[in-house]
Amino acid sequence: xxxxxxxxxxxxxxxxxxxxxxxxxxxxxxxxxxxxxxxxxxxxxxxxxxxxxxxxxxxxxxxxxxxxxxxxxxxxxxxxxxxxxxxxxxxxxxxxxxxxxxxxxxxxxxxxxxxxxxxxxxxxxxxxxxxxxxxxxxxxxxxxxxxxxxxxxxxxxxxxxxxxxxxxxxxxxxxxxxxxxxxxxxxxxxxxxxxxxxxxxxxxxxxxxxxxxxxxxxxxxxxxxxxxxxxxxxxxxxxxxxxxxxxxxxxxxxxxxxxxxxxxxxxxxxxxxxxxxxxxxxxxxxxxxxxxxxxxxxxxxxxxxxxxxxxxxxxxxxxxxxxxxxxxxxxx
Amino acid sequence: xxxxxxxxxxxxxxxxxxxxxxxxxxxxxxxxxxxxxxxxxxxxxxxxxxxxxxxxxxxxxxxxxxxxxxxxxxxxxxxxxxxxxxxxxxxxxxxxxxxxxxxxxxxxxxxxxxxxxxxxxxxxxxxxxxxxxxxxxxxxxxxxxxxxxxxxxxxxxxxxxxxxxxxxxxxxxxxxxxxxxxxxxxxxxxxxxxxxxxxxxxxxxxxxxxxxxxxxxxxxxxxxxxxxxxxxxxxxxxxxxxxxxxxxxxxxxxxxxxxxxxxxxxxxxxxxxxxxxxxxxxxxxxxxxxxxxxxxxxxxxxxxxxxxxxxxxxxxxxxxxxxxxxxxx
Numbered sequence: 001x002x003x004x005x006x007x008x009x010x011x012x013x014x015x016x017x018x019x020x021x022x023x024x025x026x027x028x029x030x031x032x033x034x035x036x037x038x039x040x041x042x043x044x045x046x047x048x049x050x051x052x053x054x055x056x057x058x059x060x061x062x063x064x065x066x067x068x069x070x071x072x073x074x075x076x077x078x079x080x081x082x083x084x085x086x087x088x089x090x091x092x093x094x095x096x097x098x099x100x101x102x103x104x105x106x107x108x109x110x111x112x113x114x115x116x117x118x119x120x121x122x123x124x125x126x127x128x129x130x131x132x133x134x135x136x137x138x139x140x141x142x143x144x145x146x147x148x149x150x151x152x153x154x155x156x157x158x159x160x161x162x163x164x165x166x167x168x169x170x171x172x173x174x175x176x177x178x179x180x181x182x183x184x185x186x187x188x189x190x191x192x193x194x195x196x197x198x199x200x201x202x203x204x205x206x207x208x209x210x211x212x213x214x215x216x217x218x219x220x221x222x223x224x225x226x227x228x229x230x231x232x233x234x235x236x237x238x239x240x241x242x243x244x245x246x247x248x249x250x251x252x253x254x255x256x257x258x259x260x261x262x263x264x265x266x267x268x269x270x271x272x273x274x275x276x277x278x279x280x281x282x283x284x285x286x287x288x289x290x291x292x293x294x295x296x297x298x299x300x301x302x303x304x305x306x307x308x309x310x311x312x313x314x315x316x317x318x319x320x321x322x323x324x325x326x327x328x329x330x331x332x
Numbered sequence: 333x334x335x336x337x338x339x340x341x342x343x344x345x346x347x348x349x350x351x352x353x354x355x356x357x358x359x360x361x362x363x364x365x366x367x368x369x370x371x372x373x374x375x376x377x378x379x380x381x382x383x384x385x386x387x388x389x390x391x392x393x394x395x396x397x398x399x400x401x402x403x404x405x406x407x408x409x410x411x412x413x414x415x416x417x418x419x420x421x422x423x424x425x426x427x428x429x430x431x432x433x434x435x436x437x438x439x440x441x442x443x444x445x446x447x448x449x450x451x452x453x454x455x456x457x458x459x460x461x462x463x464x465x466x467x468x469x470x471x472x473x474x475x476x477x478x479x480x481x482x483x484x485x486x487x488x489x490x491x492x493x494x495x496x497x498x499x500x501x502x503x504x505x506x507x508x509x510x511x512x513x514x515x516x517x518x519x520x521x522x523x524x525x526x527x528x529x530x531x532x533x534x535x536x537x538x539x540x541x542x543x544x545x546x547x548x549x550x551x552x553x554x555x556x557x558x559x560x561x562x563x564x565x566x567x568x569x570x571x572x573x574x575x576x577x578x579x580x581x582x583x584x585x586x587x588x589x590x591x592x593x594x595x596x597x598x599x600x601x602x603x604x605x606x607x608x609x610x611x612x613x614x615x616x617x618x619x620x621x622x623x624x625x626x627x628x629x630x631x632x633x634x635x636x637x638x639x640x641x642x643x644x645x646x647x648x649x650x651x652x653x654x655x656x657x658x659x660x661x
Binding site for chain 1: 491
């Protein structure tokens with residue numbers, strides 16, 4: 001009885017697989033860093049709207065925790081499901097190399113979206129980033145400097161120690177502080193990691209405040225971290241002494257900007273990343289876009305997109321700065 | 333097992349029918365859950381019931397499963413070791429760091445194995461020579477080993493050479509090598525535990541260590557041997573993980589100790605020692621893989637996955653306790 005139904009299940013499985021090859025719409029899956037991270041809702045929104053407009057199937061999955069290897073079973077499962085496109089915000093620059101190679105060997109288009117495999121770019125087909133990430137670090141340092149008159153002790157509250165993008169930006173922040181005379185009076189005293197968890201980020205922020213009583217600014221280049229840092233500053237009522245900035249979501253930061261806890265922060269439109277990724281993926285699959293460095297293509301609402309060095313694409317040129325004057329114009 | 337028939341004889345109760353003896357063993361429950369898991373998985377997703385996918389998925393858990401087999405023996409002997417996952421990371425970091433700084437590969441592997449042995453010896457020293465509870469000792473050393481791994485590797489990953497990568501892609505008769513190693517180790521340890529004097533002594537130590545010592549069993553030596561053994565096996569598992577991932581970081585195998593304990597508990601091993609089988613852990617490892625991959629391939633939310641795994645553990649602990657109290661006391 002059991003064996004019979006298992007056989008039936010097996011047969012049904014094969015039937016589904018073969019029909020999927022025959023006529024089904026393109027299946028796109030996006031694998032986020034972890035669940036419970038509202039940043040990915042916006043990217044997912046872009047994917048969903050594009051798939052509605054273009055006629056593809058979309059799903060979002062993510063592991064419970066943002067560890068280096070927690071995404072591997074999810075990638076394996078998507079290979080097994082026979083999806084056509086895997087978009088991923090990688091939790092590690094190199095632990096995913098082998099399984100991403102497996103996916104590509106099966107003919108799956110692998111795109112890193114909103115984060116890249118820094119140093120291991122050959123293990124994915126292309127990357128979709130909101131802005132040229134080499135500018136993110138310097139932009140953030142400049143924004144912080146403008147808030148604290150370019151002097152005093154500052155600290156960084158990041159995501160995980162492994163997060164490739166955050167680490168690139170932090171390296172660039174260190175370079176900028178060291179090499180640009182404009183920032184010679186700003187001193188980076190600590191870099192701590194909240195693992196993109198609200199509780200841990202809050203604890204780390206409180207530890208920063210106790211360990212460095214002269215701290216005047218905290219840069220949190222991660223949406224979870226900047227909201228947690230702002231929350232700590234708001235509840236302690238020390239906004240006039242400790243300035244918080246970083247990369248945040250307008251929807252999460254609106255209240256902090258309105259009550260003066262945070263003067264300004266930066267980001268881009270995560271929505272456009274999903275929108276661009278879906279358009280690019282379908283274009284590559286139907287042959288209308290060649291995934292080669294130097295090629296250009298048109299995307300509705302975004303204009304002309306150029307495939308840059310290492311098959312990287314950006315949705316916008318510079319970071320957007322949000323403050324009290326413009327925050328109400330953004331609803332993601 | 334032999335202790336069961338002995339207990340039956342002592343109570344002078346009529347022998348149970350054979351089917352009943354079989355049915356009320358904890359492993360039987362694990363087996364039933366396994367079959368149910370396969371059935372549920374194939375209902376959840378049409379992509380699940382594919383033997384090569386399940387074998388491939390098993391390679392993601394094989395390193396923990398291999399250590400869990402040895403952990404089962406440690407728990408049966410009345411001790412516990414929560415440090416193997418941290419041991420995996422430290423051994424792998426030392427190995428990767430050595431080979432990256434130019435030490436020839438065989439020597440680097442030797443360093444990794446020796447590190448595992450030393451870590452096992454440290455656990456054994458505190459538990460046996462200093463008579464400290466193993467749960468406290470190994471919570472301490474799990475933190476210590478993980479910390480040392482981070483001191484050595486920092487926050488960067490260390491690459492291993494191209495040819496060393498991909499143990500999980502090595503196929504023997506269509507079975508990935510780590511899975512085959514797991515099966516072979518399970519058979520070997522199953523035989524040792526169930527049908528050698530050494531195996532019987534492990535059960536006796538776990539049931540009543542004082543009595544075992546009075547009966548002339550060298551419990552200190554056997555326990556030390558088990559701690560050394562799990563140390564070396566964890567180091568091997570760490571290097572297997574390095575080969576699978578292609579790089580080593582200090583957080584390799586993070587949280588693995590819970591997965592290992594979960595496998596032993598799901599398989600009906602009694603946390604207070606004296607009872608349990610390798611077969612149970614063997615089946616439980618498959619159960620864990622089946623349930624996890626079944627849910628992942630069906631895109632079940634991670635929160636729901638955690639609820640299901642937690643529920644399974646509770647069910648198995650309650651059932652194990654119930655079965656043991658009915659059959660033994």
